[in-house]
Amino acid sequence: MLKLAGLVALVAGAAVAAEPVQPSCSLVPGWTQSGAPRSYDADHLFEYMDGNAEGYVRYNFQEMHGVTCKKGDITFVVDISDMGDADFAYGWFSANRDLRTPEFRVGMGGQIVPRRLIFAKGKYYVEIAADPEGDHTAALQAFASALDRAVPGETSPPGALGWFPKEKLQSLKLAPESVLGLRILERGYVAQYDYGKAFVVMDDAASEVMTKLKQRFGQIIPAKIADEAFVATDQYLGRMCVFRKGRYVGGYAISADGADPVTLATALAAAIK
Amino acid sequence: MDSSSRRTFLAAGLALPAAASATTTDSPQTPSQAPVRPAQAPSFQYRTLGKTGLKVTTVGFGCMITSDGSVVERAADLGITYFDTARGYQQGNNERMVGAALKRKRNQIVLSTKSHAATRADALADLDTSLKELGTDHVDIWYLHAKSRPDEITDELIDAQQTARKAGKIRFAGVSTHSGQPELIPFLAKHEKIDVILTAYNFAIDPAVTAAIEQAAKAGKGIVAMKVMAGGSRGGRGRGGPNPNAEKLKKPGAMAAVLRWVTRNPSVHTTIPSMTDMEQLEENIRAGVLAFSDDDAKLLAVHREVIRPFYCNMCGQCDGMCRQGLPVRDVLRFRMYADGYGQFALGRERFQELPAQHAAVRCSECPGCTVACPHGVNVAGGLIRAQELFAC
Numbered sequence: 172m173l174k175l176a177g178l179v180a181l182v183a184g185a186a187v188a189a190e191p192v193q194p195s196c197s198l199v200p201g202w203t204q205s206g207a208p209r210s211y212d213a214d215h216l217f218e219y220m221d222g223n224a225e226g227y228v229r230y231n232f233q234e235m236h237g238v239t240c241k242k243g244d245i246t247f248v249v250d251i252s253d254m255g256d257a258d259f260a261y262g263w264f265s266a267n268r269d270l271r272t273p274e275f276r277v278g279m280g281g282q283i284v285p286r287r288l289i290f291a292k293g294k295y296y297v298e299i300a301a302d303p304e305g306d307h308t309a310a311l312q313a314f315a316s317a318l319d320r321a322v323p324g325e326t327s328p329p330g331a332l333g334w335f336p337k338e339k340l341q342s343l344k345l346a347p348e349s350v351l352g353l354r355i356l357e358r359g360y361v362a363q364y365d366y367g368k369a370f371v372v373m374d375d376a377a378s379e380v381m382t383k384l385k386q387r388f389g390q391i392i393p394a395k396i397a398d399e400a401f402v403a404t405d406q407y408l409g410r411m412c413v414f415r416k417g418r419y420v421g422g423y424a425i426s427a428d429g430a431d432p433v434t435l436a437t438a439l440a441a442a443i444k
Numbered sequence: 445m446d447s448s449s450r451r452t453f454l455a456a457g458l459a460l461p462a463a464a465s466a467t468t469t470d471s472p473q474t475p476s477q478a479p480v481r482p483a484q485a486p487s488f489q490y491r492t493l494g495k496t497g498l499k500v501t502t503v504g505f506g507c508m509i510t511s512d513g514s515v516v517e518r519a520a521d522l523g524i525t526y527f528d529t530a531r532g533y534q535q536g537n538n539e540r541m542v543g544a545a546l547k548r549k550r551n552q553i554v555l556s557t558k559s560h561a562a563t564r565a566d567a568l569a570d571l572d573t574s575l576k577e578l579g580t581d582h583v584d585i586w587y588l589h590a591k592s593r594p595d596e597i598t599d600e601l602i603d604a605q606q607t608a609r610k611a612g613k614i615r616f617a618g619v620s621t622h623s624g625q626p627e628l629i630p631f632l633a634k635h636e637k638i639d640v641i642l643t644a645y646n647f648a649i650d651p652a653v654t655a656a657i658e659q660a661a662k663a664g665k666g667i668v669a670m671k672v673m674a675g676g677s678r679g680g681r682g683r684g685g686p687n688p689n690a691e692k693l694k695k696p697g698a699m700a701a702v703l704r705w706v707t708r709n710p711s712v713h714t715t716i717p718s719m720t721d722m723e724q725l726e727e728n729i730r731a732g733v734l735a736f737s738d739d740d741a742k743l744l745a746v747h748r749e750v751i752r753p754f755y756c757n758m759c760g761q762c763d764g765m766c767r768q769g770l771p772v773r774d775v776l777r778f779r780m781y782a783d784g785y786g787q788f789a790l791g792r793e794r795f796q797e798l799p800a801q802h803a804a805v806r807c808s809e810c811p812g813c814t815v816a817c818p819h820g821v822n823v824a825g826g827l828i829r830a831q832e833l834f835a836c
Binding site for chain 2: 352
């Protein structure tokens with residue numbers, strides 16, 4: 172009955188957005204719940220994951236509902252976190268995924284490694300940790316499919332991700348503050364490549380941001396990209412080309428020889444719709 | 445150079461050095477002072493990390509929420525020598541960023557990471573992954589992550605650390621702790637296999653923690669302080685409720701004073717404030733090269749005035765005043781564990797140990813509180829808050 176109640180809660184959560192979305196072990200046949208369900212808000216998440224809660228909170232964590240499931244000697248710790256909106260949910264997923272490992276198509280994006288599943292869907296970040304050591308991929312895939320059906324929300328990743336070139340991409344994540352380590356760039360996507368970084372920040376005061384960036388880098392050379400642009404050099408960020416296109420500030424910071432930041436930034440600006 | 449002229453010099457521009465000159469401040473009798481060398485860039489304070497012998501800057505770098513490796517790289521160039529990450533931060537992505545950023549400086553800095561694993565095998569597997577992601581063949585300190593009770597320091601985890609040490613994968617063994625320090629740190633101080641203790645520590649923390657780390661430092665343990673900004677640097681959420689320090693510490697100079705309050709304690713060898721960007725890095729370095737000043741003391745005293753209605757100093761003058769017989773000091777202390785020190789679980793645990801007749805009292809139902817604090821603490825409000833927090 173408890174399992175059924177959990178399933179009902181999850182389905183109800185899917186139908187009524189205001190209700191919390193709670194996982195249930197009964198989503199996959201053969202699994203049973205171990206212990207009581209758990210829930211945490213931002214003020215108490217540290218009780219569950221002391222030493223790691225700050226990362227969640229930094230990505231706008233609202234609340235988490237979780238349950239522990241068992242099948243024989245195998246334990247799955249299943250948690251669904253409400254990150255407030257899809258940008259933050261995908262952003263936290265992007266901060267946690269490993270682009271060296273293949274994507275698993277679930278929700279807006281997911282990843283399965285032998286002992287772990289993570290994915291984002293709508294405003295939710297879903298994760299399962301498996302124990303003991305071993306390859307739990309098949310069972311994790313079963314849970315991923317079941318949870319994908321149960322968790323509400325959009326399945327398309329943020330459109331901004333499509334603006335960045337895929338070639339030689341090492342990571343692509345949402346930086347919730349201080350993009351490129353610069354406080355001026357408050358929040359945006361950063362793509363790491365073999366040769367440097369690309370970034371896009373949306374800011375209603377984009378013109379003001381550009382002015383501050385020019386002051387920050389000092390010796391700049393104007394460039395002709397989008398609404399305004401400049402080229403500069405920074406000891407740590409390398410050869411930079413920064414542009415503004417409407418409310419977006421973007422650009423490249425190149426650390427390797429060969430790549431041309433102006434050419435790359437021009438293409439990035441053109442990709443921004 | 446007096447402190448104001450040092451400050452003027454520093455404020456004139458952060459022409460920070462590629463290599464800072466050292467001022468060793470190991471002795472509690474010789475409090476650290478910023479070097480007085482007006483023609484040069486500011487110098488860091490250095491201390492020895494207990495019996496490890498490692499020389500570390502009093503301001504280290506907590507990498508957990510750093511947005512970009514360039515900040516870490518610049519910190520190393522500027523002379524910060526201690527860098528901390530963990531296996532669990534962003535599923536290891538943080539270790540990869542830190543490793544790449546410190547690649548050029550690996551042999552000149554002290555690098556620590558942590559494992560949350562509960563078994564020997566998982567811990568050692570974590571360490572191998574950490575080394576791979578960090579791009580190094582060893583870490584200087586490897587912590588058992590987020591322990592709060594002595595029984596969590598299991599023989600198999602200690603064995604994992606010793607095995608790693610013999611294999612040359614770690615130089616020193618540590619334990620990190622966010623809660624339960626008054627009990628855990630004395631245990632660690634006596635533990636011969638533990639070299640370094642990483643603990644939450646700030647000006648708003650339980651005074652018992654100060655005594656515990658002093659004892660541990662005297663026992664030769666290296667002491668690294670985290671959560672040094674008392675929740676005031678960013679956000680301030682995440683520990684038992686909105687942190688009462690967060691908004692109030694936005695006054696100019698407050699965060700620097702809070703950091704210096706920690707670094708002035710000679711039992712604290714280094715600190716790991718989180719730094720997200722270049723601006724914060726520079727702010728913390730500016731703060732760290734100066735000694736705790738009278739101005740800092742005044743600033744924190746003002747802050748204490750602000751928080752006085754919330755914080756009981758345990759003077760005991762209210763003993764026996766409650767008509768319900770409540771142990772007022774104790775209940776306020778339990779509440780302070782949660783609201784002040786971020787130790788909600790500890791507060792709840794202690795509250796639930798109260799005799800049933802005391803745990804059942806609801807001050808909100810009492811017709812006028814008979815407890816009058818001579819120091820202005822809002823006793824009734826604090827007791828009601830504790831009951832709301834902890835009573836089920």
